[in-house]
Amino acid sequence: MSTRPVPSAVPVPAVVPGASAAALDAADPLAGHRSAFVGSEGSLVYLDGNSLGRPLRVSAGRMATFVQEEWGGRLIRGWGDLGEGGWTDLPTTLGDRLGRVVLGAGPGQTVVGDSTTVQLYKLLHAACSLRPGRTELVVATDDFPTDRYVAESVARARGLSLVWVEPSDPAAGVTDDDVAAVTGDRTAAVLLSHVAYRSAWVVPVAGIAEVAHEVGALLVLDLSHSAGVLPVDLDATGVDLAVGCGYKYLNGGPGAPAFAFVAARHHDVLAQPVTGWMGHADPFAMGPGYEPAPGVRRLVAGTPPVLAMQPLVDMLDLLEQVGIDAVRAKSVALTSFATDVAGRLLPQARLGSPADPARRGGHVTLTHPRMREVVAALWQRDVLPDHREPDGLRVGLSPLSTSFAEVEAGISAAAEVLAHLG
Numbered sequence: 375m376s377t378r379p380v381p382s383a384v385p386v387p388a389v390v391p392g393a394s395a396a397a398l399d400a401a402d403p404l405a406g407h408r409s410a411f412v413g414s415e416g417s418l419v420y421l422d423g424n425s426l427g428r429p430l431r432v433s434a435g436r437m438a439t440f441v442q443e444e445w446g447g448r449l450i451r452g453w454g455d456l457g458e459g460g461w462t463d464l465p466t467t468l469g470d471r472l473g474r475v476v477l478g479a480g481p482g483q484t485v486v487g488d489s490t491t492v493q494l495y496k497l498l499h500a501a502c503s504l505r506p507g508r509t510e511l512v513v514a515t516d517d518f519p520t521d522r523y524v525a526e527s528v529a530r531a532r533g534l535s536l537v538w539v540e541p542s543d544p545a546a547g548v549t550d551d552d553v554a555a556v557t558g559d560r561t562a563a564v565l566l567s568h569v570a571y572r573s574a575w576v577v578p579v580a581g582i583a584e585v586a587h588e589v590g591a592l593l594v595l596d597l598s599h600s601a602g603v604l605p606v607d608l609d610a611t612g613v614d615l616a617v618g619c620g621y622k623y624l625n626g627g628p629g630a631p632a633f634a635f636v637a638a639r640h641h642d643v644l645a646q647p648v649t650g651w652m653g654h655a656d657p658f659a660m661g662p663g664y665e666p667a668p669g670v671r672r673l674v675a676g677t678p679p680v681l682a683m684q685p686l687v688d689m690l691d692l693l694e695q696v697g698i699d700a701v702r703a704k705s706v707a708l709t710s711f712a713t714d715v716a717g718r719l720l721p722q723a724r725l726g727s728p729a730d731p732a733r734r735g736g737h738v739t740l741t742h743p744r745m746r747e748v749v750a751a752l753w754q755r756d757v758l759p760d761h762r763e764p765d766g767l768r769v770g771l772s773p774l775s776t777s778f779a780e781v782e783a784g785i786s787a788a789a790e791v792l793a794h795l796g
């Protein structure tokens with residue numbers, strides 16, 4: 375286990391064992407935001423906001439206005455030339471805002487567009503190009519499938535070997551010592567998820583960046599399960615490249631565009647493989663050969679998904695208003711409450727997540743051999759957690775749209791179902 379300090383001290387509100395959901399909801403300073411989300415008035419229990427966030431009510435209006443006034447009114451004029459503030463600039467202007475509000479990243483380092491999978495493909499190639507001559511790519515055995523699959527194909531295409539890092543404790547995750555054990559002067563890059571999608575383990579980012587940099591390797595971080603729910607601090611922790619998802623805690627809607635970050639210190643020699651016209655220095659010149667745009671803009675490949683970016687603007691407005699530290703404080707309270715309620719109502723299940731809230735992201739996984747059946751039965755009752763192989767019930771807690779009462783209702787329904795299964 376790592377001896378390095380846990381990064382980013384977070385104010386942790388006390389959730390005393392046995393606390394009542396009603397009292398916690400009544401004392402919750404963020405409770406009022408819940409009604410801003412579509413469906414929050416109903417009785418459905420939504421414990422999957424970490425997989426697909428609920429829509430904000432204002433997003434429906436923003437989409438309608440966009441169709442009428444922007445798309446319908448400006449038509450082709452809406453694009454503008456680079457730097458004119460039109461749709462063409464949205465990947466970088468929205469990226470800068472995301473960097474400021476959510477990622478702890480200064481301007482000029484983040485772009486929005488494409489899926490997480492495609493962004494990761496571009497960034498892993500970019501990372502390998504930044505470390506020519508190195509022959510190994512480090513990947514975690516328990517990382518999200520797309521991350522492992524993309525790493526496999528990038529390694530194959532570039533003749534690199536994958537080096538797997540396996541966390542010693544499945545309820546926890548990769549530590550800096552684990553990374554130190556598999557990195558060296560052959561390592562081009564280390565790819566890790568900031569928050570593990572199963573266990574919710576928060577990797578010690580600054581410590582791992584230090585370990586990677588000591589041997590000249592780069593750290594590529596996947597922020598899919600952290601962006602919008604806990605402070606990320608990309609600039610302060612020395613992360614080199616990062617990707618993340620737009621439809622989880624950023625509530626951008628199904629298939630919302632993802633984002634990619636590359637630290638400014640790497641921009642001089644930054645190269646990515648999908649050299650489309652929209653990442654060209656002068657796209658509308660339609661010139662003979664590819665010439666990359668300056669800085670992070672060159673990560674843009676083709677025409678940006680402008681319509682799909684609109685709901686992200688609404689969630690960024692809300693996150694900016696509330697502040698990510700307050701979101702994290704409620705997230706810690708929700709996961710602490712979930713573990714307490716599970717301990718009382720579901721003693722047969724084991725905690726598949728870190729018990730220490732400082733090391734735990736925004737969800738809690740409870741394990742039991744029959745969780746697949748439990749989750750299927752819960753969905754029949756309009757209680758929607760996730761099942762994660764092999765035996766996990768994943769309780770996803772989206773701080774601005776989840777109430778403590780919802781957590782208690784969901785876990786007590788799981789306890790009833792499990793009792794019936796016998």
Ligand SMILES: *Cc1c(COP(=O)(O)O)cnc(C)c1O
Pocket residue numbers: 489490491492518520521567571596598599619
């Ligand atoms: C959700 C998630 C993705 C999603 O990738 P898509 O390209 O949007 O399908 C990727 N990586 C991680 C770690 C995720 O949690």
